[in-house]
Amino acid sequence: MKYDFDKIIDRNNTNALKRDGWREYIFGDPEGKLTFKFADDEFIHMWVADMEFECADVIVNALKKRVDHGIFGYTTIYNDDYPNAFAAWCKKRYDWEFDKANICYSPGIIPALYELVGDICAEDEKVLFQTPSYGFFKHASTYNGREMVFNKMKFEDGKWDLDFDALAEQCADPKTKLLVWCNPHNPTGRVWTEEELKKVAEIVKANDMYIISDEIHCDMQREGVAHIPMGKIMGDYPKLVTSMSASKCFNMAGLQLSNIIINDPEIRQKFKDGDKLVGFLNPLSIAAMQAAYEEGEEWLTQMDLYVDENFRYVKSFLGENLPEIKFEIPDATYLAWVNFGAVLPEGTDVNEFFANEAGVLIEGGDALFVDNAEGFVRLNLAMPKSQIEIAMGRMLDAINKAGGRK
Numbered sequence: 404m405k406y407d408f409d410k411i412i413d414r415n416n417t418n419a420l421k422r423d424g425w426r427e428y429i430f431g432d433p434e435g436k437l438t439f440k441f442a443d444d445e446f447i448h449m450w451v452a453d454m455e456f457e458c459a460d461v462i463v464n465a466l467k468k469r470v471d472h473g474i475f476g477y478t479t480i481y482n483d484d485y486p487n488a489f490a491a492w493c494k495k496r497y498d499w500e501f502d503k504a505n506i507c508y509s510p511g512i513i514p515a516l517y518e519l520v521g522d523i524c525a526e527d528e529k530v531l532f533q534t535p536s537y538g539f540f541k542h543a544s545t546y547n548g549r550e551m552v553f554n555k556m557k558f559e560d561g562k563w564d565l566d567f568d569a570l571a572e573q574c575a576d577p578k579t580k581l582l583v584w585c586n587p588h589n590p591t592g593r594v595w596t597e598e599e600l601k602k603v604a605e606i607v608k609a610n611d612m613y614i615i616s617d618e619i620h621c622d623m624q625r626e627g628v629a630h631i632p633m634g635k636i637m638g639d640y641p642k643l644v645t646s647m648s649a650s651k652c653f654n655m656a657g658l659q660l661s662n663i664i665i666n667d668p669e670i671r672q673k674f675k676d677g678d679k680l681v682g683f684l685n686p687l688s689i690a691a692m693q694a695a696y697e698e699g700e701e702w703l704t705q706m707d708l709y710v711d712e713n714f715r716y717v718k719s720f721l722g723e724n725l726p727e728i729k730f731e732i733p734d735a736t737y738l739a740w741v742n743f744g745a746v747l748p749e750g751t752d753v754n755e756f757f758a759n760e761a762g763v764l765i766e767g768g769d770a771l772f773v774d775n776a777e778g779f780v781r782l783n784l785a786m787p788k789s790q791i792e793i794a795m796g797r798m799l800d801a802i803n804k805a806g807g808r809k
């Protein structure tokens with residue numbers, strides 16, 4: 404391997420959410436009133452979805468080059484370099500082409516979602532999404548005061564599936580205006596097949612609904628798995644929005660630039676009009692994201708292989724020590740969605756339990772994911788394997804001490 408993913412990097416004093424924001428984010432305790440059995444530097448951070456890996460050298464070099472220019476005045480995207488790089492990436496990786504005139508930019512897919520839910524749904528219209536769900540799908544709906552409809556996924560033999568019958572029924576409600584679709588799905592890691600995507604697209608079209616396809620995790624899959632953008636299935640369906648960014652899989656969430664491809668010209672205009680940054684972007688972000696799309700593939704491939712091995716390790720550890728969990732490696736993402744509820748006393752608060760009893764910070768359960776998540780824990784495996792080994796050992800000890808499921 405050209406890159407060293409085993410390296411442990413100290414993120415203290417970098418204002419990192421993962422290091423310094425966990426009390427507030429996980430436990431709602433910004434002032435640090437809660438006390439924990441572990442000291443701050445003893446925790447292993449397996450929570451929020453950014454990586455403990457250094458960014459690709461090509462990205463760091465592109466940033467340095469832009470910094471060396473020395474001027475960081477008002478900036479947005481005027482020439483075609485960045486959109487061409489992004490479009491070429493989509494063509495090469497997904498054999499997908501789209502109309503570049505439809506791209507809008509946002510600091511993040513979540514800020515874009517906050518805006519789009521309000522742009523698309525009238526006050527009495529509803530937002531639908533699959534559960535368990537990434538928390539911000541709920542927060543964006545709540546922020547806009549829009550009612551939510553949960554399409555519960557089904558969990559059988561370690562695998563998550565869609566409930567198409569329920570989906571068809573929920574979409575038939577004329578007040579259900581928007582499906583927020585997640586592919587690859589966070590937190591389960593499911594990549595939807597062509598057949599599944601076609602079925603969802605049919606239901607959406609039959610009910611004349613909008614769909615926002617959040618594909619932020621699309622650049623990373625297990626070996627042999629392919630991502631299919633919803634745009635490839637739905638083509639220029641006017642009510643499709645596709646959200647992608649190099650931020651997630653190249654570990655640049657803090658740089659904040661995402662691509663929001665909005666087919667409907669009216670919604671596109673509303674989105675632009677609602678942009679509180681009035682179209683300006685960070686010059687460093689543009690340089691970094693362009694470098695990722697143009698030169699980052701080798702790093703991405705190696706990182707993906709490293710994380711594949713972390714998944715194999717976790718699966719074998721759980722299989723040997725906690726077989727009741729029946730963990731299956733997900734198709735995509737660097738997140739393992741693990742049913743620790745199968746081995747813990749009923750009603751255990753998994754976030755508090757693993758923080759206090761194992762010194763491992765995770766996100767899990769209905770408190771941090773939306774609905775259908777009880778007992779499940781999301782483990783971030785984009786970190787050096789040596790850290791994962793320590794975390795798994797501590798979690799096993801904690802579970803054994805707790806005496807198992809009663």
Ligand SMILES: Cc1ncc(COP(=O)(O)O)c(C=O)c1O
Nearest residue numbers: 452511512513514537589619661
């Ligand atoms: C499905 C999904 N959408 C969006 C985001 C965050 O997007 P952004 O950082 O671009 O706002 C995440 C982060 O984990 C995510 O998992």
